[in-house]
Amino acid sequence: MLDPDDTHQADLRSGTSPWHAGLPRPPGEELNADTRCDVAIIGGGITGAMLAEHLTARGLQVVVVDRERAGFGSTLASTAMLQWEIDLSLRRLSALYGFERAADIYRRSFRAVEGLRELIVRLSLPCAFHARDTVYLAAGEVGPRELADEFALRQRADLPGALLGHELLLREFGFDRAAAIVSPGSAEADPLSLCHALLAQAAMCGARFVRDEAVAFDGLGRSAMVALAGGRTIEAGHVVLATGYVMPDCVRTDLHRVASSWALATAPQQPQAFWRGRALVWEASEDYVYCRTTSDGAIVIGGEDEETDDVERRERLGPEKTQALLGKLAALVPGVEPTVAHAWSGAFGQTEDGLPLIGRVPGQPRLLAAYGYGGNGITFSYLASRLIGALIEGQEPSWFAHFSIDRPDPARP
Template sequence: MKLHNGTLYWPNTNSIEFSVESPELPKKQYDAIVVGGGISGCLTAYKLMKEGLSVAILEKGKFGFGSTAASTGLLHYSNDIMLSELIQQIGEKEAIRFYQLCYQALDDIENIVNELPHDVDFVRRPSIRYASDETDVNKLRNEYETLYMNHFPCEFWDESTLSFYMPFKKPAALVTFRDAEINPLKFITNLLIYLQDRGVDLFEGTVVTESSYDNQLVQLKTTTHLFQAKDVVYTIGCEENENAKKDDVIFNRSYVMVTKPVQSNTQWHEKAMIWETKRAYLYLRTTPEGGIMAGGMDEHISEAPVDERVVEKCALKLLKQVQSLFPHLELEVDCCYASTIAESKDQLPFIGAHPTKPHHYYLHGYGGNGTVYSALGSNIISDLIAGRKNEDANIVAPIRKEKMDKLPFSSIA
């Protein structure tokens, strides 16, 4: 499955030298094997390595060049599903706790970043979510009140306040604080350097073809070697054909456009990350080089378009939307691409143990907040593998309470 097409932005920003030094043969046995070498897999391997376990990561292609390379690097504690909506869906206690986990995950990511050998352009930013039209004002106000009552840092801006801070007018906005942006490719490259230097074995070009449990060990047959481990964690959420079933997961394609650097943009308040209430939503951030990255125009098609002219046409539409918000800027497309994105129908990730296959675990951070989900999920997985009870695991369990008869993914990745 082709996850993206076009010209990716992040590879041209990453000058960190890194080469995978795979062992000629894997260890006879690992404590844990992680299948998938994106952000989810590397964060999981990091947590398991910190537990003192022997760990290997298996990646079917090149590390970091699946969904990670196409990520826009936006990190929010707020999610595609608002807290007020999530309370209606799963109840107040669990919904608030899930939002707390997302908020804590941002701190976890920052702590990991501070351990890494090179800068990864992690910067704390506010997020501005504006009402696309008047009908969404009350929804934003209700979400603000829900967040504020539960001690999440936020503000509600009316039209005049928003227009004071930004060069565009919208009916209202919800502003959340202590969010962040990151260069996802620099992040994963640094993580891989860190992990490899500390004994985590990395295997590229390694596809799992069969998984079983025998003699108290997980047996993984791959295109290169036979691997054995006490536990295996699958972190390959966007591989539609190999991983997720369509009845619980939606696969779309989304478009991203990055402009050439612009002159000083003092009218962009604190370089806040921006998104809107309507779906599919437009979202924006600045880049360290001074450009604007914008994404959106989601389509109900799972694979990126083969024809790059389609990508370029959508990029011009995104440019027009950005220009309408910042009419004082002279903007020009620098690069653009389309990528596959996955989201669960209930807007929550799938994290936890397979109910019938012993010692098989899953971390699928479906949704627009995948890196944050990966960070909170790696904590849950490490607890479960270490034999510690995790009180939060039931919120994101692979089998939801209302669907105890099936899994949202196949048992073999």
């Protein structure tokens, strides 16, 4: 259990989560002179760690800048449900962008989880990674008919899964809901251990880590520049902004907003409390709850989201939200032992279309960014590392436009 009290990071999350540091993270240095590199990554959380590992493996000189302890910001608040299903159903995404584009996005998210699994296995990263099915439950206005429509679209897109009615769902999983879609291909992990394992791998490949605050960026020249609060500068071929939910003023979009979410982890449960395969579980309603298990036998449940980034309000609502989540967990899993071992909350960025903001910062060709992950944080972190890596190498296939920072707001005519 880790709950560091860094000033800036307390704005991103509150309480204590159950995650562990795993491998020692590389120590941060203080620059005593200006420096140069191929890529400067601003932010040492899970996205920055994915980028650092990927870019150093490709032979680039990388400097990672973080004003706090790497991994102890938004990453520590993650529930690390590594799903390929995104916040907007395929049905709703198809209504916004058409079936072909929506299906392509879903398939790329599916491959992102598979790519992350292959990376973790290949590098033997210690992060409590386990492949899991997902159970997507009928809830709210989404009932059996809507789930059947969603399932038909997934079949058309060649996405795996099965549609379960009430009787089969209750018999197989113990969930008393009208219907569900059960799908393979997702996973769970300890996000802090994964972050630090990736940073350690990047360090072995030559990455440097600087403990300072980036206060200004310039991506207009023949090289990019980062000004640090300590008075030094970093000159780089490209600068990547991976600062979690702290979006700098130079990144402007009408699609993004910051909200708050709450989560808890129970004490370890008896084996009979768990459902089949310890699948990841989430609801099909707009304001959904989601749950998973941990390697030490706890159950994590999260949700109760609110459209606020007010830190004091988020902390004030903590006890109320914890009780609400406990009630929802007891209704979903009647045999659960409702002892709370950890309770926490955090800010998270989301977008109108449920898709991340990844790519070049408009007007700043050497400045790249990755934001707005919604409920797919680590899945989209992996996707961002590969997309940004390709952009740095001069590759830009047409599908990158799915996630571009300056894509039009689909809600506006």
